[in-house]
Amino acid sequence: MFDDGDILGGLNEQQRRAATHQGGPLLVLAGAGTGKTRTLVARAAWLRSCQGIPASRILLLTFTRRAAGDMLARAAAASGSGSGDGSRICGGTFHAIAHKIVRQHAESFSLPPQFTILDPADMTDLLDVLRPDHGLADTGQRAPRAATCADIYTRCVSTGRPVSEVVTASFPWCVAFTSELAGLFRAYTARKRARHLVDFDDLLLLWQAALADRTAGPVLRGMFDAILVDEYQDVNAVQASIVRLLRPDGQQLTCVGDDAQAIYGFRGADPAHLRQLAADYPGLDIVRLDRNYRSRQGVLDLANLIRPSEPGLHLVLTGDRGPGRPPLLVRCHDESTQAVEICARVLDAYEDGTPLRDQAVLVRASHHSDILEIELSARHIPFVKYGGLRFTDTAHVRDFLAAARILANPADELAWFRLLRLHEGIGPVHARRVLDSLVSGEDLPGGFGPQDAAVLEVVPAKSREALAATLGRLAAAAGQPAAAQAIGILALLDPLIRARYADSAARLADLRRLADAAAAHPSLHDALAELTLDPPVSASDLAGPPRLDEDYLTISTIHAAKGLEWPIVHVPHLVDGALPSDMALGDPGGLAEEHRLFYVALTRARDHLYMYVPLRLHYHRRGRDDRHGLGQVTRFLHPQALAACGSVTAARPVPALPVAGPLGVTVDASLGALWDA
DNA sequence: GGTAACTGGGTTTTT
DNA sequence: CCCAGTTACC
Numbered sequence: 226m227f228d229d230g231d232i233l234g235g236l237n238e239q240q241r242r243a244a245t246h247q248g249g250p251l252l253v254l255a256g257a258g259t260g261k262t263r264t265l266v267a268r269a270a271w272l273r274s275c276q277g278i279p280a281s282r283i284l285l286l287t288f289t290r291r292a293a294g295d296m297l298a299r300a301a302a303a304s305g306s307g308s309g310d311g312s313r314i315c316g317g318t319f320h321a322i323a324h325k326i327v328r329q330h331a332e333s334f335s336l337p338p339q340f341t342i343l344d345p346a347d348m349t350d351l352l353d354v355l356r357p358d359h360g361l362a363d364t365g366q367r368a369p370r371a372a373t374c375a376d377i378y379t380r381c382v383s384t385g386r387p388v389s390e391v392v393t394a395s396f397p398w399c400v401a402f403t404s405e406l407a408g409l410f411r412a413y414t415a416r417k418r419a420r421h422l423v424d425f426d427d428l429l430l431l432w433q434a435a436l437a438d439r440t441a442g443p444v445l446r447g448m449f450d451a452i453l454v455d456e457y458q459d460v461n462a463v464q465a466s467i468v469r470l471l472r473p474d475g476q477q478l479t480c481v482g483d484d485a486q487a488i489y490g491f492r493g494a495d496p497a498h499l500r501q502l503a504a505d506y507p508g509l510d511i512v513r514l515d516r517n518y519r520s521r522q523g524v525l526d527l528a529n530l531i532r533p534s535e536p537g538l539h540l541v542l543t544g545d546r547g548p549g550r551p552p553l554l555v556r557c558h559d560e561s562t563q564a565v566e567i568c569a570r571v572l573d574a575y576e577d578g579t580p581l582r583d584q585a586v587l588v589r590a591s592h593h594s595d596i597l598e599i600e601l602s603a604r605h606i607p608f609v610k611y612g613g614l615r616f617t618d619t620a621h622v623r624d625f626l627a628a629a630r631i632l633a634n635p636a637d638e639l640a641w642f643r644l645l646r647l648h649e650g651i652g653p654v655h656a657r658r659v660l661d662s663l664v665s666g667e668d669l670p671g672g673f674g675p676q677d678a679a680v681l682e683v684v685p686a687k688s689r690e691a692l693a694a695t696l697g698r699l700a701a702a703a704g705q706p707a708a709a710q711a712i713g714i715l716a717l718l719d720p721l722i723r724a725r726y727a728d729s730a731a732r733l734a735d736l737r738r739l740a741d742a743a744a745a746h747p748s749l750h751d752a753l754a755e756l757t758l759d760p761p762v763s764a765s766d767l768a769g770p771p772r773l774d775e776d777y778l779t780i781s782t783i784h785a786a787k788g789l790e791w792p793i794v795h796v797p798h799l800v801d802g803a804l805p806s807d808m809a810l811g812d813p814g815g816l817a818e819e820h821r822l823f824y825v826a827l828t829r830a831r832d833h834l835y836m837y838v839p840l841r842l843h844y845h846r847r848g849r850d851d852r853h854g855l856g857q858v859t860r861f862l863h864p865q866a867l868a869a870c871g872s873v874t875a876a877r878p879v880p881a882l883p884v885a886g887p888l889g890v891t892v893d894a895s896l897g898a899l900w901d902a
Numbered sequence: 903g904g905t906a907a908c909t910g911g912g913t914t915t916t917t
Numbered sequence: 918c919c920c921a922g923t924t925a926c927c
Contacts, residue, residue: 288917290910320917370920425917491915590914594918612915650927652905685904685927758917784915806914822915 230622232270232303237264239514243479244268244274249508250475252457252499254483256542257528257828258519258790261481262292265453266299268479270505271313272451278477282450286468287314288459288489290759292788293317296455315449319464320425320758323432326445327423328754333441334431336421339750341634342757343417343424346618349375351412351422352640357599359409361402369399369406376491378410382426383461383493395812429463436470446470450477456788457482457502461493465501475506485533485540486825488784490818517542519790521549523869524830530866531827532822552800552827552834553871554862559841564600566875567795570835571778574793581607584777585791587826589804593797594780601778617760621722621732625739626756628714632702633749647721648695650688658683659692691720707752708744783826794830797837799859823861831843836862836870 240260243253244267255261269285272278285300287293297316312419324342331338343351353371361368369377377399383389388407392399399406417424423431435441452471454460457480460468472478480502487496503509517525525544532540557563571584588594591612616622618636624647630640645656662680680691680696695717700799702713715736722736723729742761746752779791798804801810804823809815827834838858862870 245906290917318917428917489916492917592913595918615916650905654904760917782915818915 232267234273236260236267237516239512239516240264240267243512243514244271246479246510246512248476249272249510250478250502250506251480252502252511253481253514254511254540254542255481255514255823256483256517257486258517259514259542260516260518261455261514262296262299264514265455265479266296266303269300269453270303276477277449278450280312280314282448283314283453284322284449284451284471285314285453285455286322287316287317287455288318289788290318290321292455293321294477318758319432319460319467320428323428324754326435327428327431328750330435333435335418336423337467339634340421340423341630341637341640341750342428342754342758343422343639344617344757344782345375345425346623347422347639348378348424349901350643351416352378352409354639354642355409355412355416359412360405361409363426366520369396369402369743373399374409376404377406378428380491380493381410382430383463384495385462420638420639420771421634422639425457426463429461429467433463433467433470436467442470446473452478454480455482456477456486458484458487458496458499459489459494460498461489461495462498463493463700465498469505475508478506483540484702485821486787488787488818488822488825490814509743513540515540515542517544518546519831520544521546521832522881523551524827524832524834527552527834527866527869528824528828530869531553531820531861531863532824546587546831549832551871552830552836553835553873554858554867555835556858556872556874557837557839558876560596560839561600562875563797563837563839564838567597567797567835568604568606569599570795572604574833579793581776581778583792585781585786585789585793585829586795586797587783587786587829588796588798589783589806589822591782595801596781597797606773607777608780609777610780612785615760616735617756619735621718621726621736624718624722625714625736626753628699628718629710629743629749629753631699632710632714633753644695645692647718647725648684648686648688648691649724651692655688694720707746707749710749711740711744711752783822786829787825790829790831793833793835794826795835795837795855795856796826799836799838799862800840801857801860804859805861820861823859 233244236244237260240263242621243251243264246268253261253264255264267283271279271284272283272820273280280300285293285296287296293316297314300314300316301312314323327334327336328338331340335734349371352704356371361374371773373396377388377391377396380386380395381388384391388410389403392403392406398434416422417427429886436445449452449471452468454468455546459482468478468480482496482499484496487494487499503511521529522544525542529541532542555563557566567586571581574584575581575678579632586594586597588766591610594610598608598610624643627640627643630637631644634640640661642653642656645651645659646653651659659680662683684692698713698717702710715733718736719733722732727734743749743752743756746755801807803818805816809819849854
């Protein structure tokens with residue numbers, strides 16, 4: 226048993242009110258750096274000790290696995306290291322929880338237990354396969370590409386709006402293809418089901434459907450007495466509906482969010498759901514956290530000045546960490562100068578005792594750090610990059626995952642397609658034929674051996690040996706424990722990777738680590754689900770946490786930096802077109818989201834904030850024409866905001882011209898010859 | 903007919 | 918740097 230002092234110690238008045246709120250639904254409007262995690266953890270502890278709710282009946286929903294792990298660990302620590310059963314709070318991302326439920330009760334969702342999860346890249350591949358059948362390829366016009374189709378699909382599903390509406394509002398250049406898209410999506414869902422595949426959106430939809438089911442709903446609802454939702458401003462319509470279905474009466478529902486930090490609109494999220502809570506639950510109590518424990522006043526002043534103000538939910542942060550220096554705006558000649566300036570300030574701070582670990586460079590788009598990365602490498606400044614391309618998006622990792630998915634779910638034709646085409650001499654057409662013969666020969670790979678001549682007939686003679694070897698290894702690995710399967714996959718990929726990629730040694734080393742990670746799971750299904758729902762950011766991620774004595778700078782997209790903080794933050798590329806991104810300038814909603822993104826970036830800084838404006842932008846192109854553009858300081862830094870910042874201009878450093886002799890003297894001497902003549 | 907090798911144009915953010 | 922479209926080879 227706990228007394229209030231233990232749980233609530235160190236909380237301020239606002240946080241304490243939120244943690245000990247009684248009864249009905251609660252919305253905590255928590256500004257950046259106001260101790261929202263601590264408050265949520267305290268509330269969970271209070272619900273247990275003062276309301277008598279067992280830990281196992283408290284559900285904590287988050288958006289990233291990092292946030293979930295963080296909070297669950299702190300909650301466990303606060304409750305005295307989880308002794309006894311039922312002492313751990315249930316928690317995870319919406320998708321992870323949904324997956325757990327769907328996996329446990331697959332048959333109730335009309336899915337065979339071996340179903341596999343499509344990651345967004347697979348989803349794009351599948352749409353690409355179906356696209357030609359639906360008038361979206363070879364049209365002569367510019368048709369939406371597979372990745373765009375995937376975006377449109379997800380937007381429709383996660384907002385619950387029809388294609389025509391979504392296309393008109395957010396993808397106006399695709400309006401001419403609206404009916405084709407509708408046909409494509411119909412085929413996509415049918416194919417998914419036929420192949421026992423479930424995409425990220427499906428996970429949420431299935432959970433929602435179960436909760437809405439007359440019979441299953443009460444059972445699922447009955448599992449929990451209290452629901453805590455983090456980052457509520459980032460829920461989409463399906464997630465909002467899941468929360469509503471979990472707590473129709475709002476009893477013991479706690480939502481935490483800040484609508485000024487809603488940055489996932491492209492994924493169907495809408496901060497309007499946060500405002501909607503008040504209408505959904507008439508008894509909703511709202512507690513505001515505006516005491517900021519993160520940033521010095523200089524940073525807060527700017528943050529408050531540029532904070533996007535949605536009607537109704539105003540919030541001004543007050544700090545208690547002392548004045549600090551005002552943020553500094555560094556105008557740079559171009560991107561190279563910007564890179565040099567960032568390196569110089571990073572190293573200055575490092576010399577003054579701020580390790581690289583305590584500094585971060587936050588960018589809008591991952592390619593914004595390209596030039597900087599070259600400069601950092603040249604100066605031997607180690608860095609780790611978060612966001613952008615992931616480990617699981619690289620070709621060889623996808624090859625590995627394809628082989629694993631075939632073993633887990635032999636009906637996964639997408640995985641088959643990829644693995645088959647890895648063989649020399651087998652392209653799309655032969656792969657298709659192999660697949661057709663596999664499907665018609667009733668038994669899919671489980672009992673499929675290398676002797677099956679019928680399948681080998683359909684590929685060119687030169688590919689037969691390699692294909693037979695692959696099929697043999699798959700057959701041998703089928704039904705084995707995860708560790709043996711991982712070894713089998715490595716063995717079958719080895720020759721294929723060597724033949725396909727120039728840098729095969731490095732890629733095979735990656736795969737060995739991947740195989741080790743997969744082998745640690747009880748089954749290949751668990752390994753795959755884990756890798757799909759929470760992909761490692763880099764190969765080194767798989768090798769456990771980096772060594773503590775290693776010091777490195779963080780480069781991160783602003784999206785991936787949400788919820789984090791660093792003593793020193795550098796924000797480059799503050800020009801119109803980069804932030805706000807010109808892709809978002811089309812609709813006003815997009816512009817508002819860019820604005821919030823800027824707010825998120827600035828509020829990551831604890832002590833010092835440096836902002837950089839490259840005035841001339843290079844558009845790097847292969848070939849001759851390098852275009853230039855003139856950068857304008859981002860529109861979000863209005864005059865009043867600029868007045869709250871220091872400002873310097875960094876000229877392009879002029880490189881010394883190497884000379885063989887003293888030119889001035891030589892010129893004078895040659896002039897002298899004129900006078901002498 | 904089908905695959906590989908080449909070339910030219912385009913590039914946001916992520917569970 | 919990745920994808921689509923084209924051409925050259927088997």
